[in-house]
Amino acid sequence: MPTYKAPTRDTRFVINELLELESYGNLPGFENATPDLTDAIVEEGGRWAAEVLAPLNQVGDKEGCVRHDDGSVTTPTGFKDAYRKYCEAGWGALSLSPEYGGQGLPHVLGIAMEEYLASSNHAFAMYPGLTVGAVSAILAMGSQELKDRYLPNMISGKWLGTMNLTEPQAGTDLGLLKTKAEPQADGTYSIRGTKIFISAGEHDLSENIVHLVLAKTPGAPESSKGISLFIVPKFLVNEDGSLGERNAVSCGSIEHKMGIHGNATCVMNYDGAKGWIVGEEMKGLAAMFIMMNAARLGVGVQGLAQAEVSYQNAVTYAQERRQGKAIAGRVDPSAGADPIIAHPDVRRMLMDAKAFNEGMRALILWGALQVDLSHKAPDETARQEADDMISLLTPVIKGYGTDKGFDVAVNMQQVFGGHGYIWETGVEQFVRDSRIAMIYEGTNGVQAMDLCGRKLPANGGRAIQEFFKLVDGEIASAKADPQLEPIASRVEKALGEQKAATLWFVQNALAAPNNLGAGAHHYMHIMGIVSLGWMWLRMAKVAAAKLAVGTDDKAFYETKLVTARYFAERFTPDAGALRRKIEAGSEAMMALTPDLFETA
């Protein structure tokens, strides 16, 4: 059976030493986030997730969710009880709005906890995870009445939320939605249509489910400009807040999926269900993006989370499993064979994972801080800068983070040899579960186009120029330290490739937009490499400074320096190859007519 231990030491390193959260004590909600408190939350949260949720992960995979004839859905054994404990402990409310009962702590802490939840049990974590997006949308766009009616119970966890976007004919292309919202005399809407792939669409965890549903009002144009967002509760809510009659929304079936079996992926039927508009008619896309951006960051976290838990299990196996003799000399000559962690190719896979995981964790928590700053920083410039950064990096965190997170899980499975292919070992589940993160909340191809087509050119390239400035600054400062110089030089080279690729887009994509589409996915990966390289430079600098003044925890900081070097040596070279692919353009890629792809 797989095991899990929350990487709390590393989380605390990022929060306290890298981001220096304490220095933001002037922001609302941060005043209480002293290192003592954040350490206590991180440690307790990590312990809780590992103890309560991790043991249910294989159970969830094996049992899956069951839909009954009446349309109700039962979650796997133990999920309901664990969810009750989750609400009682208040884990879901950590960084949510204090106005509606949340604890109002920094988003950084909520995201740290999300990692532990998703490592312990991806399928379980999705239930409260989706609610976060729904809450964001209601907070930003909902009327005061809707906020008062829904947010307190959603933040306490009493009610869970969903996001209803996809329909059979409308996935990425929301302009194709057919679900209709007919205005009623009482100001509500009657919602009719079918939604598919609705995660947590129906279940037995919470007493109500608050569906956020995209639909079209009469006369809306046939494009994404015509969509509106509605709240459609499973049970109507009475004036006094108690639950009323059942709404006309039901689960038609649940999907048989590759993974995340413990989460109910539903076909949802809306048969004249009563809905309340969130914001204005035909302004649904903006509300949807608020919900979506929160969700995308959360999906990036899932990429890291599956990489981390699969890494931990592979490390244990590699330390214990003995096969072959180390080529550079026996490690344990008294035994018949050495532990496989002595073999360079096993090390390669483990170091790749370690370098990705720790770099990604730093980037994600840095990103979460930008979310906080974009709302709470005292001056407008700082808020805008933070907003620019998180808008720019969200598709990178989601796209690069989940592509690589899956790769890491696959490599960790490889460490186990044949045992990795067996269900009981548990690592093949990590591969199957992590695979979805590359697909949902916008496929990684969509993330790449969001990055290159929307985020790069926004405001005349203001965000990407600011990003270059930040990374340039870190490189310049690191190059002054002989210990960090070799790492900085490699990150500098990768950054140079990104700048060249950016310039190539500017020069070649306007006249031929396919050149942008043909290189977008590669560009997203270059930017992922540069972003992690930047984080590794910052982490190496902190580690070098600690070691210079002396520390009790020497091994931790020395390990950071080794891993930073490994990252620089083994991740940055790909940036050059990716740039060359981008510069090849779209001609050969787009030359064939569709029929020529068919097998003859």
Place this chain on the structure above:
Amino acid sequence: MPTYKAPTRDTRFVINELLELESYGNLPGFENATPDLTDAIVEEGGRWAAEVLAPLNQVGDKEGCVRHDDGSVTTPTGFKDAYRKYCEAGWGALSLSPEYGGQGLPHVLGIAMEEYLASSNHAFAMYPGLTVGAVSAILAMGSQELKDRYLPNMISGKWLGTMNLTEPQAGTDLGLLKTKAEPQADGTYSIRGTKIFISAGEHDLSENIVHLVLAKTPGAPESSKGISLFIVPKFLVNEDGSLGERNAVSCGSIEHKMGIHGNATCVMNYDGAKGWIVGEEMKGLAAMFIMMNAARLGVGVQGLAQAEVSYQNAVTYAQERRQGKAIAGRVDPSAGADPIIAHPDVRRMLMDAKAFNEGMRALILWGALQVDLSHKAPDETARQEADDMISLLTPVIKGYGTDKGFDVAVNMQQVFGGHGYIWETGVEQFVRDSRIAMIYEGTNGVQAMDLCGRKLPANGGRAIQEFFKLVDGEIASAKADPQLEPIASRVEKALGEQKAATLWFVQNALAAPNNLGAGAHHYMHIMGIVSLGWMWLRMAKVAAAKLAVGTDDKAFYETKLVTARYFAERFTPDAGALRRKIEAGSEAMMALTPDLFETA
């Protein structure tokens, strides 16, 4: 439901136009392999696999194999009937020894058929596939008596074979085997021990199962030098060839796996089973390698096979599914959305798959021809050269072929968006099934060490120098043609990276062998890229020549030229990045003590 059509046009292109099989008419077994005959076999074999086996692929995944209380195993619905038809049609005997009832046709044809079988139904194809390895070992090392007793029925398919290597404590490291073989007065051996992960270890397809089992005789040294190979039939075979009593070998359990559910992966218990030695005592490793090399080529074929079938399904979906509007201008302005094949990022994934599949098919069939030539070429030099080439390329075909084959399946799943994650679509099964190929018959890390530690330095580097000469020659000839020059230049650059990496190993691996281990996997990938680049150069040359003289099938050859260009543009750049990773050496990779990998 997924569909499959055997890529017979492309197979015939490789056999007739690229390899010019007809020109080897002087070799035994090739005299009959005229284009007419090979075309007929390829077409009929492809049709048969697609019609009979492909419809059973999802059935096999869903039902799996069932072990009953008496230790017997039932295969999924339809497998038994399909296997009977397979034997009746003689598909298994295509390229096997005519001395024992095989058709003796070129190995090239047998391998072409193996691709179709594995694309149609990977789990099914493993049953006869493993028998090929067992037959090779008996043919090469068995006594005349064993050959006469077992080969005719194994070649006809009446009996199936297995390979019993792995034990709980002994995977890659066969020196750790504990299974014992005690010599008996009658010249047989009594075999005791437990084998795990035995594919097709027990089933209901054939009336007997011929296990090839590695075990140690008394006093054998504790290393792979001490192992011997035995035939252990499920039912003893009487003097007259009829089946006698049940041998003391049984299936203890079957594994729950990530994929290939239709194949029974067994724990096999040997409780004093009667065994016959194949070759001499303690010479089992050589026999095992004969069996293994045949199997490794077959596993490389599986990598291609899963990539091909997943590609075909993704193409169909990409042509039919409509989402979004093409950025370079609408393809079908009359509809609400364009087919997703119009989007560059979808093209990128499809072209990556197409370029890999066709390049890999050429490399594999070329490899199969080397197997033929290594046995049948009239002069010793030609036999040795062919043997050098296939020995060198086998780990590349297995390791690179299955790493990339899996990547392609994952990307093809991505083309389907959310639908790709659903079981019914079928593509997630291709991902799960293809994953095993990176693991079994020696993990890809083992392949990389076989390539770099054994095959590169063998005979003073004779094989790799010959490989460089072959690729150099092709590049020089292609550079003379202005149409091919841009492709040739890119392949030349990649070859330059491989030569540099080879030299770096020579200069840096002797003193510090970890430098070899640290770069081996990357080197295997560089060599995969160069090998496919070489094949693409050869294919482009054939296509250009056809187009120059005029052809009815212009689109086919023009598509080859476009795909060759795409390969050169999008695959070769990675060679440079991989070389830089190799040249980073093993220092950072090996710096940490094993405990420092643990999560704190």
